[in-house]
Amino acid sequence: MEDRKLILDIQDLSIQYRVEGGTVHAVENLNLALGYGENLGFVGETGAGKTTTALGIMRLVPDPPGRITSGRILFEGADLLRKTEDEMRSIRGGKIAMIFQDPMTSLNPVMTVDKQIAEMVLLHNDVTERQALDRAVEMLELVGIRSERARDYPHQFSGGMKQRVVIAIALACNPILLIADEPTTALDVTIQAQVLELMRELRRKINTSLVMITHDLGIVAEMCDKVAIMYAGRVVEYATTEALYNRPVHPYTEGLFNSIPDIDRDEEELKVIQGLMPDPTNLPSGCPFHPRCPYAVESCSREAPGMVEIEPGHLVACPVRTEHRLNSVGWKGGAGR
Amino acid sequence: MTGNTIVEVKNLKKYFHTKKGMLHAVDDVSFTIDKGETLGLVGESGCGKSTLGRVMIRLLEATSGEVRFYGDDILKYSSGRMKDMRKRVQIVFQDPYSSLNPRLSVSDLISEPLLVNRVCGSTAERTGRVLELMDTVGLARRLVNSYPHELDGGRRQRIGIARSLALSPEFIVLDEPVSALDVCIQAQVLNLLNSLQKQFGYTYVFISHNLSVVKHVSDRIAVMYLGKIVEMSDYQSLFKEPLHPYTQALLSAIPIPKVGEKRDRLILEGDVPSPIEPPDGCRFAGRCFYRQEICTRKTPELHEIEPGRFVACHFARNLSRRSS
Numbered sequence: 305m306e307d308r309k310l311i312l313d314i315q316d317l318s319i320q321y322r323v324e325g326g327t328v329h330a331v332e333n334l335n336l337a338l339g340y341g342e343n344l345g346f347v348g349e350t351g352a353g354k355t356t357t358a359l360g361i362m363r364l365v366p367d368p369p370g371r372i373t374s375g376r377i378l379f380e381g382a383d384l385l386r387k388t389e390d391e392m393r394s395i396r397g398g399k400i401a402m403i404f405q406d407p408m409t410s411l412n413p414v415m416t417v418d419k420q421i422a423e424m425v426l427l428h429n430d431v432t433e434r435q436a437l438d439r440a441v442e443m444l445e446l447v448g449i450r451s452e453r454a455r456d457y458p459h460q461f462s463g464g465m466k467q468r469v470v471i472a473i474a475l476a477c478n479p480i481l482l483i484a485d486e487p488t489t490a491l492d493v494t495i496q497a498q499v500l501e502l503m504r505e506l507r508r509k510i511n512t513s514l515v516m517i518t519h520d521l522g523i524v525a526e527m528c529d530k531v532a533i534m535y536a537g538r539v540v541e542y543a544t545t546e547a548l549y550n551r552p553v554h555p556y557t558e559g560l561f562n563s564i565p566d567i568d569r570d571e572e573e574l575k576v577i578q579g580l581m582p583d584p585t586n587l588p589s590g591c592p593f594h595p596r597c598p599y600a601v602e603s604c605s606r607e608a609p610g611m612v613e614i615e616p617g618h619l620v621a622c623p624v625r626t627e628h629r630l631n632s633v634g635w636k637g638g639a640g641r
Numbered sequence: 642m643t644g645n646t647i648v649e650v651k652n653l654k655k656y657f658h659t660k661k662g663m664l665h666a667v668d669d670v671s672f673t674i675d676k677g678e679t680l681g682l683v684g685e686s687g688c689g690k691s692t693l694g695r696v697m698i699r700l701l702e703a704t705s706g707e708v709r710f711y712g713d714d715i716l717k718y719s720s721g722r723m724k725d726m727r728k729r730v731q732i733v734f735q736d737p738y739s740s741l742n743p744r745l746s747v748s749d750l751i752s753e754p755l756l757v758n759r760v761c762g763s764t765a766e767r768t769g770r771v772l773e774l775m776d777t778v779g780l781a782r783r784l785v786n787s788y789p790h791e792l793d794g795g796r797r798q799r800i801g802i803a804r805s806l807a808l809s810p811e812f813i814v815l816d817e818p819v820s821a822l823d824v825c826i827q828a829q830v831l832n833l834l835n836s837l838q839k840q841f842g843y844t845y846v847f848i849s850h851n852l853s854v855v856k857h858v859s860d861r862i863a864v865m866y867l868g869k870i871v872e873m874s875d876y877q878s879l880f881k882e883p884l885h886p887y888t889q890a891l892l893s894a895i896p897i898p899k900v901g902e903k904r905d906r907l908i909l910e911g912d913v914p915s916p917i918e919p920p921d922g923c924r925f926a927g928r929c930f931y932r933q934e935i936c937t938r939k940t941p942e943l944h945e946i947e948p949g950r951f952v953a954c955h956f957a958r959n960l961s962r963r964s965s
Contacts, residue, residue, distance in 0.1 A: 493685065493850065493894045518826065524898075526896050565854055
C-alpha cells in the first residue's frame, strides 16, 4: 500500500454518536486508501455510515452528539484530525470539496447563484469581488449553465440545474479531492444521466480524485475505479470495480447484488438477505453481519474479522469465504489450471 | 378488449386549475388491464403517473373520461355505491413513513379498514383477521401492539400492504411501494407482492420511476411523459426494442450495475417542460433527437403498430426499422 502515492489514507477511524439509550458506533475501525486521480465508490445502505465517514473527513461530524474516537485521516500525508479549526476551514472547499445529496436544500434561497459561487472563490483566493464573479460565470458555463442565468435565484432552476450549480461551487477552487454524497439521488433518471455525464467530463478536464457515496451500484459501475462496500460502520469488501462486480466475495456484497432486479434477465424471485440491518446501538458481537449470513460459522459471532487481501488490491473481511477461496484457488492451481 | 379485462380506462383526463393556467396532469389516456396481470406505469417525476393511479380509484375526481371496472363506469357511481366499490379497489402508498397514523398501533392500523367498512362483526373476529393479515404479509405477531415509529421502513410498508389487503380487494394500485426502501428491504417487499399475487390472483398497477423494478414485476409496461402514455407493450419487447424515442432515452439512462458492458447512451437535452397549458404537437418534441416539422404541429396518437405494442410517435415504424 505504501508504494503508491495516496491522497487520502484513513486508518482505524471510529466515529460514535452518543444518544439517549447508548452509543451509536457509526464508523468502526475503518481503513481506506485513495490514490491521486482515483475514483472510489462508497456503497452501503441507509445507516451504514457512509455519510458519517464523509463528514469525518471534512471534520464536520456534529459534536455533540458525534465524536471521532480514534484513528487518523491522512490527507496528502498530514493528519486532518490534528489540524486546527482555522486550517480546516481553508481546506474545506479549497483542497477538499463536498457535494451534498439534496440540491434543493444546499443552496441559499435568497442569494443569486453567481454570488454563491463567488462567495466560495473569495473565501479561498486573494481576488477582488469582480474577479470572483467572473470566475463564477466561468464555472457556470463549465457546468452547462448559460451566463445570462448567473443572476437567477435557486428557485428559478430545476433540480438538475441546481445540482449543476452545487457542482460549480464545489469545483470553483480547483479541489484535489471531491466528496460527492449521493449527488444524483434526488434527480430523475434522465437528469441523473446528464449530471453523471457532466461529472465524467469534468473529471477528464480537472483530474480531481473523487469519493462517490451512493447506494446505487449502477452509478459506481459507471463512475468509479474502486469500490468499498460498507456494512454497519465497517468496510467489508474493497476492490477494483472490475474485481468486485465480477468476483464479489463477501456474503453481504453477494446479497446486495442479488437484491437488485437484473434488467437483462428474467427472474421469478429475488434472492434476499434475510433479516434487517442491526441496531447501531447494539451491534452483534464478532462480525456484525453474522446473524444474517448464510455462510456463518460458530466463530463468526466471536471474532471481528480483519481484512484479508485475496488478490492484489482485493480486500475482504470474511474469514469463512476467504479461507474457502484461498484454498480453492490453491487447489485449482495444483491441478494445473 | 378481451373477456378477461378487469379495468378499462378510456380517454381519461385530469386537469388541475393553477394560477398560471390549466395543468394537464393526465391527458387523454386509454388502456385496459387483464385480470391477474401487473401493469407497470413508469415515468419521471411530474409525468402524471401517481395522479393517474389516484384518478383510477377515485381518490381524485377525473376531469373527463371513463374508468370501467368489469365494464361498469365507476366514475358515474354515487358515493354510496363507490364506498362498496372501494372494498374491491385498494391502494398502497409510497412513503411508509408518512402514510401511517403515528398514534395508531399496528393492530389499530390494520383493523381500521375493517371497522370503517363494517366487515368483521365481533372484536374477536377482527383480531383474528388482523393476525391472519399480519401472517400473510410476513409481520411477526409480536409486533401487533407496536407503533409505526418503532418499526423500520420495510415493516411499515408491510402494514400498508396489510391495510390494503384487509378487505380482500381484486385490484390494487401500488404507488411507488418500494421507492423509500433500501435495496435489500426492497427485494423482500417485491418478493412479498409477487407471492401475494400468485396466491390471491390480485391485479396490480405498479407505479414506479425505477425501471429495473418495474421490469421485474410487470407483465406489461406503460411509459408516461407529461400526462400522456407514449409507449405501452409487454415488458420483454419494451426492453428489447423500445420504439418511442423517450423510452429509448429512458432505458439508456439507467446505470447498470455491471462492468465491462458498453451501452450506447442517449443523453437528453434540457428538462421536462411545464405541464401547464402544453402546446400542440408531441409533448416530447422539444427534447427529441428525431424531431421533424410535423412533431410540433400534430399530436401523435397512441397506435397499435404490432399486436400488443402501442406507440405514440409519428415515426414509430421508421424508428423500429432503423433499430432492427
